[in-house]
Amino acid sequence: MDLPTHFISCDWGTTNFRLRVVATDSLTVLPEHSTGLGVRGLNERFNEAETTDRLAFFAGYLRTQLVELPAAHQGHPIVVSGMASANIGMRDLPYGGLPIEEEAASFIFEDISPWPNQCLRLISGVKSDTGMMRGEETQALGLLETMQGFEDGV
Numbered sequence: 001m002d003l004p005t006h007f008i009s010c011d012w013g014t015t016n017f018r019l020r021v022v023a024t025d026s027l028t029v030l031p032e033h034s035t036g037l038g039v040r041g042l043n044e045r046f047n048e049a050e051t052t053d054r055l056a057f058f059a060g061y062l063r064t065q066l067v068e069l070p071a072a073h074q075g076h077p078i079v080v081s082g083m084a085s086a087n088i089g090m091r092d093l094p095y096g097g098l099p100i101e102e103e104a105a106s107f108i109f110e111d112i113s114p115w116p117n118q119c120l121r122l123i124s125g126v127k128s129d130t131g132m133m134r135g136e137e138t139q140a141l142g143l144l145e146t147m148q149g150f151e152d153g154v
Contacts, residue, residue, distance in 0.1 A: 004024055004077055005024055006023055006024060006030070007021075007024060007077045007079055008020070008021055008066070008073070009021075009022050009029075009078075009079055009081075010078050010079065010080040010082075010084070011081055011082050012038065012080055012084040012089070012090075013038050013082045014040045014083050015036065015041070016034060017038055017061075017065065018034040019032065019033045019065060019068070019069060020032045021069060021070075021073045031069050033068040033069055035065065038083065039082070039083035039090075040083075040088065042057075045057075054091070055090055055112070058089065059112075059120075062120075075117065075118065077120070078118070078119070078120045079120075080120060080121065080122045080123065081123045085122050086125075091112075093109070093122060093123075093124035094108055094124060095108065095124055095126055096108045096124055096125070096127075097126060097127065097128070098126050098127065107123055107124065109121050109122060
C-alpha cells in the first residue's frame with residue numbers, strides 16, 4: 001500500500017477536539033480546525049440521545065467537523081488519538097504497553113470505516129504498572145527521533 005500524501009490528525013481529548021491536516025512526507029501541519037467539544041461533552045450528549053450506537057454518534061460529530069477543512073483535504077485517512085479510545089469515547093480500546101518504540105508495536109489500534117470511502121485509525125493509549133496516557137503517546141512517538149542520544153526520556 002502506498003503512503004497517502006496527507007492524513008488528518010484528530011486529537012480528541014477530554015475537553016477539546018482538534019483536526020490537523022498533515023503532509024506525510026514532511027509532517028508539516030497545514031489547515032487546522034478545533035472545537036471545545038471534547039469526548040466528555042460529546043459522551044454527555046450521547047447519553048441523552050435516543051441511540052445506542054456510540055461509534056456512529058461520535059463518527060457523526062467527526063464528519064460534521066471535517067467539512068470545516070478545505071474540501072481537497074476532507075477525504076484523507078484520519079488518525080484519531082486521545083480519549084476517543086476510552087470507555088466514554090468512540091470505542092473503548094485496551095491500553096498498549098510501555099515503553100514506546102519507534103515502530104509503535106506496543107500501540108493498540110483499530111481500523112474503522114465510519115462511512116463509505118473513509119479510513120479511520122483509532123489509537124489506544126499506553127500504560128505501565130504505575131501510569132497511563134491517552135493522546136500523549138502519539139506526541140511521545142513523534143519525539144523519539146529528537147530524543148535519540150539520551151538514555152531515557154520522561
